[in-house]
Amino acid sequence: MTKSMNADDMHSLVDQLEPEEQRRVIESLTPQDPQAAQTVAAWSKQRVELSSLHLDALKEPIPSSLLQAANRASDLQLALERHWRHVGVAASVLLAFGVGWISHGQLSNQPESSIALAKGRMEHEFVRQAGFAHSVYMPEKRHPVEVAASEQDHLVQWLSKRVGKPLKIPKLSAMGYELVGGRLLPGESGARAQFMFQNEQGSRITLYLGAINPQTDSANETGFRYEAGGVAPSFYWTDQGVGYALTGQVDRERLMAIATLVYQQL
Amino acid sequence: MNHQPIVAHIPGLRRYARALTGDVWAADDLVQDTLERACSRWRLWSAGTDLRAWLFTLMHNLFIGQVRQGLTRAKLVPTVDLDDVEHELHAPDTSTDFAIDLQRCLLRLPDEQRVVLLLVTMEDMAYEQVAKITGTPIGTVMSRLSRARERLRELMDESREPSVTRVAANPTPVLRRMK
Numbered sequence: 296m297t298k299s300m301n302a303d304d305m306h307s308l309v310d311q312l313e314p315e316e317q318r319r320v321i322e323s324l325t326p327q328d329p330q331a332a333q334t335v336a337a338w339s340k341q342r343v344e345l346s347s348l349h350l351d352a353l354k355e356p357i358p359s360s361l362l363q364a365a366n367r368a369s370d371l372q373l374a375l376e377r378h379w380r381h382v383g384v385a386a387s388v389l390l391a392f393g394v395g396w397i398s399h400g401q402l403s404n405q406p407e408s409s410i411a412l413a414k415g416r417m418e419h420e421f422v423r424q425a426g427f428a429h430s431v432y433m434p435e436k437r438h439p440v441e442v443a444a445s446e447q448d449h450l451v452q453w454l455s456k457r458v459g460k461p462l463k464i465p466k467l468s469a470m471g472y473e474l475v476g477g478r479l480l481p482g483e484s485g486a487r488a489q490f491m492f493q494n495e496q497g498s499r500i501t502l503y504l505g506a507i508n509p510q511t512d513s514a515n516e517t518g519f520r521y522e523a524g525g526v527a528p529s530f531y532w533t534d535q536g537v538g539y540a541l542t543g544q545v546d547r548e549r550l551m552a553i554a555t556l557v558y559q560q561l
Numbered sequence: 562m563n564h565q566p567i568v569a570h571i572p573g574l575r576r577y578a579r580a581l582t583g584d585v586w587a588a589d590d591l592v593q594d595t596l597e598r599a600c601s602r603w604r605l606w607s608a609g610t611d612l613r614a615w616l617f618t619l620m621h622n623l624f625i626g627q628v629r630q631g632l633t634r635a636k637l638v639p640t641v642d643l644d645d646v647e648h649e650l651h652a653p654d655t656s657t658d659f660a661i662d663l664q665r666c667l668l669r670l671p672d673e674q675r676v677v678l679l680l681v682t683m684e685d686m687a688y689e690q691v692a693k694i695t696g697t698p699i700g701t702v703m704s705r706l707s708r709a710r711e712r713l714r715e716l717m718d719e720s721r722e723p724s725v726t727r728v729a730a731n732p733t734p735v736l737r738r739m740k
Contacts, residue, residue, distance in 0.1 A: 302707045306688075310681055338710050341717070345580075345682040348663055352576035357568070358589060361575075364596035365567040371603040372567070 300324070300331045309338045417507070418520065418531060418538070421482075425503035425540030426525035428480055428489050433499045433527075433543075440476025440491055450477050454488040460506050460537055465560040467492050470553050472500060500543030500550075502557060507538040519554055521547065530554040534561065567599065570616055573684070577617070580679050581624060583668045591627075595620040617684070618694045621676065628672050666716035674709035677702055 308320055317339050324332040357365075432439055442450040447464060455462045457479050464474060472492035480487045480503075487505035520531045529542040530550055539561070541554045574595060578588035598619045667675055673695075680691045688706075692699045 303703055306681075306703065306706055306710075310685075310688075337714050341710060341713060342682045344659075344663055345679065346685070348660055348683065349576045349579045352579050352588075353572040355572075355575070357571050357575075361571055361589065361592055361596060362568065364593055364600065365571055368567045368596055368599040368603060371600060 300328060305331065305335050305338065308335055309342055314339075314343075419522075421503075421505075421507070421538050422520075422522045422529050422531045422540050423525060424480075424482060424487070425489075425501070425531075425542050426522075426527055426529055428487070428503055429501045429529075429542040430526040432478065432489065432491065433501060439499070441478035443476040444474040446476075447474070454479060457486045458488050458505055459485060462488060462504070463561055464490060465502070465557040467553060467556060470549075470556060471495060472553070475499070498544070500541065500545060500553065503540040503542065504537055506536055507533060519551070519558075521551075523547075532558065534558070537561075567596070567612070567616070570613055571596075573613070574616060574620060577679060577684060578620065578624075580664065580667060580683055581675065583664050591620060591624060594623050598623065614686075614690055614694060617680070617686075621694050624676070625672075662720045663717065666713055666720060669716055670709055670712055674705050674712065677705040678709035678713065681706060 308317060312320065317335070321332050321336050321339075324335065442453065444450075451462055451464055454477055464477075467473070471494045473494075475491040475493050477488055477490045480489055482505045485506050487503060490502040490504075491499055492502070493499045518532060522529045522531060525542075527542050527544050528547065528550060529540045531538070531540045532554070533539070539557065541550065541557060543550060543553075545553070571592065574592045575588060578591045579585060582588045582591060595616060599616060602619070667679075670678065676695060677691055680686045680694065681688070686694070688699055688702055692702045695702065697705075
C-alpha cells in the first residue's frame with residue numbers, strides 16, 4: 296500500500312466500480328504501484344468468487360418451517376400496516392366529514408340538535424383559542440415559551456399538574472420538528488397547555504391542549520377535524536377527555552400527517 | 562416502504578447464513594430463529610425502513626449471540642463437511658471443489674471479519690449499512706474488511722497448492738480432531 300492509494304480507496308475500487316472500470320484502473324495503476332494493483336486485482340477476483348458462492352441456496356425450495364415463520368411475520372406486518380392505514384383512513388374520512396359539517400353548520404345555521412350545536416360551538420371555541428394562542432406566541436422571538444425544551448421533564452410535570460391531566464410531549468422529529476418548549480394558558484374550562492415545535496427552516500407549529508368540559512363533550516372521542524378559517528389552519532380532535540388542536544401555516548396533507556403522528560403518540 | 566414480502570428475503574438469508582456458518586442445517590436454524598425474532602419484534606420495525614437490512618440485523622445479533630455463548634456450530638461444521646471433501650477431492654467437478662475450499666477458508670476467518678466480508682461482497686451492501694447492521698463504527702468495518710480480504714487471500718493461496726500437500730500441510734484443528 297502506498298501513499299497514493301490507501302486501503303479505503305482500494306476497497307471502494309473493488310466494491311463500487313464496474314469490472315470494466317476496475318480493469319482499467321488496475322492497468323493504469325500497475326506501472327506506478329504494482330503492489331497496490333496486485334492487491335486490487337486479488338480482492339476483485341475474491342469478490343467475484345464470494346458473490347458466486349452458494350448460489351444454489353437461492354434456487355432451493357424453501358423448507359416449510361421457514362415458510363410458516365415468514366408467513367406469521369407477514370401476517371403481523373399486514374395487521375400493523377392495516378392498523379396504520381385504518382388510522383389514516385379514519386382520519387381522512389373524518390376530515391372530509393368535518394369540513395363538510397363545519398361548512399354545513401356555517402351555511403345553514405340549522406344544526407341537527409342542540410347537543411351538536413353546543414359541541415360544535417365548544418370545539419370551534421377551542422380551536423379559535425388555539426389559533427389565537429398560536430398567532431400570539433408563534434412569532435415571538437425572545438420568549439416563545441415559558442419552559443424550554445431542555446427542561447422537558449419539568450415541563451411535562453408542571454403542565455400536567457396545571458392542566459389536571461397527565462400529559463405527554465410527542466416527538467415530531469420524524470416530520471422535521473423539534474420541541475421549542477411549552478407554556479400554560481388560561482382556557483374557557485380550565486388551564487391549557489401549548490407546546491411549540493420548530494423545524495430547520497424556522498417554521499413553527501403549536502400543539503394546544505386541555506381538558507374539555509365533559510357536559511358539552513359527553514366524553515365522546517372525536518376524529519380529526521380541519522379548520523382553516525382562523526388565523527392559521529388547525530386540526531382538532533379529542534381523546535380521553537383532552538382536546539387537542541395542532542395549528543400551523545402548513546399545507547393540509549402535511550399538517551394531517553403531523554397530527555397523525557401526534558395522535559399515535561399520545 | 563419495502564413492500565417485498567418477508568418470504569422473498571428467505572433465499573438471500575439462507576445463502577448468507579450458509580456462508581456464515583458453513584453448514585446447511587445450522588444456517589436454516591439461524592434463518593428460522595431470525596424469522597421467529599422478526600415475529601416477536603415486529604412492532605420495533607419502523608415501516609419505511611429497509612426490511613432486508615432489518616432482517617440481516619436480527620440475524621447478525623442472533624449469530625453474534627451464539628458466538629458469544631460458544632454455541633456457534635461453525636467450528637464443528639467442517640467435521641461434517643470434511644467427509645464430503647474427501648469425496649470431492651477426487652470428484653471431477655472443480656467448481657464444487659473450489660466452493661468447498663472457499664467455504665473452508667472463510668470459516669477460518671475470525672467471525673467478525675467473515676461477517677463484514679460477506680455483507681460487503683456476497684450481499685453487496687454499502688459500508689455504512691454494514692456498520693449499522695453490525696453496530697460498529699465505519700472505521701472498524703473498514704479495518705475488518707482489510708484484514709478479512711488479506712487473510713482470505715493468504716488462505717486461498719495456500720489452498721491453491723496441490724491438494725495432496727494441501728491437506729497435509731494445512732491441517733485445520735478440525736482435521737486433527739477427526740484423526
